[in-house]
Amino acid sequence: MDLILQLLFTGIGIGAxxxxxxxxxxxxxxxxxxxxxxxxxxxxxxxxxxxxxxxDLQWPYWLSFLLAIGGxxxxxxxxNLGVYYPLRHRTYLPxxxxxxxxxxxxxxxxxxxxxxxxxxxxxxxxxxxxxVGPVFLDTQYLLIIAVTAVLVxxxxxxxxxxxIGKKLQATSQDxxxxxxxGIPVAGMIMLTFVYSAxxxxxxxxxxxxxxxxxxxxxxxxxxxxxxxxxxxxxxxVTGAIIGGLALGIIETFGAAYVSVPYKDAFAFxxxxxxxxxxxxxIFGERIAEKx
Amino acid sequence: xxxxxxxxxxxxxxxAATGLVAPSIIRPVSAQAGGTIRIGMVLPVTGxxxxxxxxxxxxxxxxxxxxxxxxxxxxxxxELVTEDDQTTNxxxxxxxxxLASQPDLVAFLGSIRSTQNHxxxxxxxxxxxxxxxxxxxxVLTQLxxxxxxxxxxxxxxxxxxxxxxxxxxxAKKKWAIIHSTDAFGTSGAKALTEALxxxxxxxxxxxxxxxxxxxxxPVVLAIRQSGAxxxxxxxxxxxxxxxxxxxxxxxxxxxxxxxxxxxxxVTALKLAGPSLYNTYGVxxxxxxxxxxxxxxxxxxxxxxKLAPDNQSSWTFDAVTVxxxxxxxxxxxxxKAIREALLAVRGHEGAEGTYNFDQNxxxxxxxxxxxxxxxxxxxxxxxDFYKA
Numbered sequence: 001m002d003l004i005l006q007l008l009f010t011g012i013g014i015g016a017x018x019x020x021x022x023x024x025x026x027x028x029x030x031x032x033x034x035x036x037x038x039x040x041x042x043x044x045x046x047x048x049x050x051x052x053x054x055x056d057l058q059w060p061y062w063l064s065f066l067l068a069i070g071g072x073x074x075x076x077x078x079x080n081l082g083v084y085y086p087l088r089h090r091t092y093l094p095x096x097x098x099x100x101x102x103x104x105x106x107x108x109x110x111x112x113x114x115x116x117x118x119x120x121x122x123x124x125x126x127x128x129x130x131x132v133g134p135v136f137l138d139t140q141y142l143l144i145i146a147v148t149a150v151l152v153x154x155x156x157x158x159x160x161x162x163x164i165g166k167k168l169q170a171t172s173q174d175x176x177x178x179x180x181x182g183i184p185v186a187g188m189i190m191l192t193f194v195y196s197a198x199x200x201x202x203x204x205x206x207x208x209x210x211x212x213x214x215x216x217x218x219x220x221x222x223x224x225x226x227x228x229x230x231x232x233x234x235x236x237v238t239g240a241i242i243g244g245l246a247l248g249i250i251e252t253f254g255a256a257y258v259s260v261p262y263k264d265a266f267a268f269x270x271x272x273x274x275x276x277x278x279x280x281x282i283f284g285e286r287i288a289e290k291x
Numbered sequence: 292x293x294x295x296x297x298x299x300x301x302x303x304x305x306x307a308a309t310g311l312v313a314p315s316i317i318r319p320v321s322a323q324a325g326g327t328i329r330i331g332m333v334l335p336v337t338g339x340x341x342x343x344x345x346x347x348x349x350x351x352x353x354x355x356x357x358x359x360x361x362x363x364x365x366x367x368x369x370e371l372v373t374e375d376d377q378t379t380n381x382x383x384x385x386x387x388x389x390l391a392s393q394p395d396l397v398a399f400l401g402s403i404r405s406t407q408n409h410x411x412x413x414x415x416x417x418x419x420x421x422x423x424x425x426x427x428x429x430v431l432t433q434l435x436x437x438x439x440x441x442x443x444x445x446x447x448x449x450x451x452x453x454x455x456x457x458x459x460x461x462a463k464k465k466w467a468i469i470h471s472t473d474a475f476g477t478s479g480a481k482a483l484t485e486a487l488x489x490x491x492x493x494x495x496x497x498x499x500x501x502x503x504x505x506x507x508x509p510v511v512l513a514i515r516q517s518g519a520x521x522x523x524x525x526x527x528x529x530x531x532x533x534x535x536x537x538x539x540x541x542x543x544x545x546x547x548x549x550x551x552x553x554x555x556x557v558t559a560l561k562l563a564g565p566s567l568y569n570t571y572g573v574x575x576x577x578x579x580x581x582x583x584x585x586x587x588x589x590x591x592x593x594x595x596k597l598a599p600d601n602q603s604s605w606t607f608d609a610v611t612v613x614x615x616x617x618x619x620x621x622x623x624x625x626k627a628i629r630e631a632l633l634a635v636r637g638h639e640g641a642e643g644t645y646n647f648d649q650n651x652x653x654x655x656x657x658x659x660x661x662x663x664x665x666x667x668x669x670x671x672x673x674d675f676y677k678a
Contacts, residue, residue, distance in 0.1 A: 003512055006508065006512060007508065014505060014506050111337060111341065115345070116337075116341030116342040117342050117345070118342060118533075118558060118562060120561065120562055128541060129541060136541055136542055136543070211505055211530075211534065212530055212533055212534070212562050214339070214530055215337075216338070216339050216530075220505060221505075252508060252509060255509035255510075256508075256512060256513070260498055260499065260500050260509055260510055261472045261499045263501065264501060
């Protein structure tokens with residue numbers, strides 16, 4: 001039982017990270033109908049920004065966090081202008097290829113600017129964790145779970161109970177109709193990219209003390225988050241959360257009870273199974289043709 | 292529509308430039324062929340091994356400077372030509388083929404990763420020029436490929452030293468072996484299992500993991516459940532080692548840990564911090580192990596302002612020994628260089644004393660070191676060389 005509880009806690013913790021990055025996938029998909037394959041690189045860039053501000057320059061953690069998130073907002077806006085906007089009238093395929101290109105660009109630019117050394121970002125809390133009975137609760141994982149819960153609640157409130165949220169929903173459902181109704185479609189899409197970059201950035205900063213900060217961290221997380229989004233159903237916020245958590249739990253238990261070397265394979269077996277038998281995901285819409 | 296296509300093509304060109312052209316940008320500006328003795332070097336500039344690649348290049352450059360200061364090779368300056376292997380097997384094969392297509396390159400430095408050397412081995416055989424490499428899979432020098440020369444001790448030695456130290460010195464008999472599932476980790480674990488069997492110890496757990504893992508909780512819990520009283524490990528990447536070390540201590544496993552060389556790498560020490568305190572490592576490079584190692588450490592610190600480790604010491608030795616062998620051969624004919632390398636005896640390098648055997652293994656022993664609050668303390672050298 002102790003073993004199961006420990007695995008469950010870790011699975012939920014790592015799953016919450018996937019869920020947070022998956023939320024970014026969902027938002028952009030809802031707004032633009034394309035998958036942003038640079039979502040993971042947003043996490044990596046934010047983590048490196050935190051290292052620059054909090055470790056290299058030794059600025060206060062809260063200030064570094066605000067600056068890193070501000071930087072991500074700017075990056076999200078530039079990403080929209082440089083990667084999506086010029087191709088907005090094309091089919092989804094050129095845009096997807098463009099986001100893949102952007103992810104390579106971001107990884108190599110970070111490598112060129114910062115160098116290849118993996119970095120340590122200190123955790124928010126000094127205490128690494130504590131024991132509840134025989135189960136060790138890592139404070140960073142607890143923080144990740146708490147922040148994910150808060151962001152999901154905020155996102156629900158924002159989309160369902162604010163005017164901008166409703167305009168965003170209208171834009172994602174039918175851009176032409178939204179424009180006829182006087183909604184600034186381009187502005188709404190810009191806002192979506194900014195928010196997605198910020199979400200990815202928060203995920204990267206939260207996970208950095210656990211996985212360290214490296215050029216590869218974004219790609220590793222994004223691949224799993226993408227699988228989580230397929231499982232939950234593209235375009236569905238609840239699905240992204242359930243998908244992320246399910247994936248974290250499946251791979252942790254799969255590694256413990258079936259095979260550690262095949263840990264990553266479990267995610268992709270589930271992904272292929274969903275694409276084959278339920279392409280719309282647990283809750284979402286049919287996306288098999290676009291994935 | 293025209294504007295959109297132009298923008299798209301520009302984006303594609305930017306991506307192509309970043310992904311494909313970037314490696315050649317890091318290539319040092321070459322001197323004109325003919326006036327120099329040129330050797331090729333395959334190293335990771337991008338990918339998860341990029342940090343190790345930086346150290347490897349540093350070591351090679353320090354050796355190059357020393358060689359050229361001492362008069363060069365055959366009266367000419369020696370020069371390095373580098374190619375990025377992207378820390379992947381296809382990348383390594385491509386990088387080697389780019390170098391091999393340059394006829395004036397007289398020898399090469401291969402990879403520190405066994406799996407990449409395996410991937411390059413057929414092309415190395417076809418090229419027919421000596422390749423100095425750092426991968427520690429024992430099989431590499433048993434492939435019957437006459438052009439492979441190893442500048443680190445192989446894992447049949449590291450496994451014997453890990454087993455010997457754990458069983459005799461630490462008096463631990465019940466082992467958990469944790470290893471990467473790549474060529475290096477798998478062959479290292481196999482060699483350690485054999486060595487432990489001969490030493491009279493038992494393996495309670497043999498657990499592989501894939502490189503670039505994000506979580507080791509299942510592995511740590513398996514160690515805890517196995518009841519092992521000592522851990523032996525073969526980790527490939529420092530990032531994985533750091534995450535494992537942190538989770539191992541968090542989940543309360545305090546068993547002694549004797550690891551392969553990555554456990555004392557500079558990057559691993561930085562990432563894992565206190566989680567690696569009081570662990571033991573078999574290190575091919577230990578600064579206090581000999582005068583040659585101390586001299587290399589001094590030279591490295593003076594130039595790089597950093598502590599050296601095995602990522603840089605093997606390339607330092609490889610360039611130094613290659614220069615010595617070409618001078619001894621008196622010409623750049625590959626067969627003559629090969630014969631000269633095989634004749635190297637008693638060369639005091641940063642990693643130890645080089646005595647090449649007929650398989651191309653230059654070193655035959657390891658140092659045992661201990662992590663004392665982040666400082667690597669040399670314990671003893673165990674050598675298996677018999678003249």
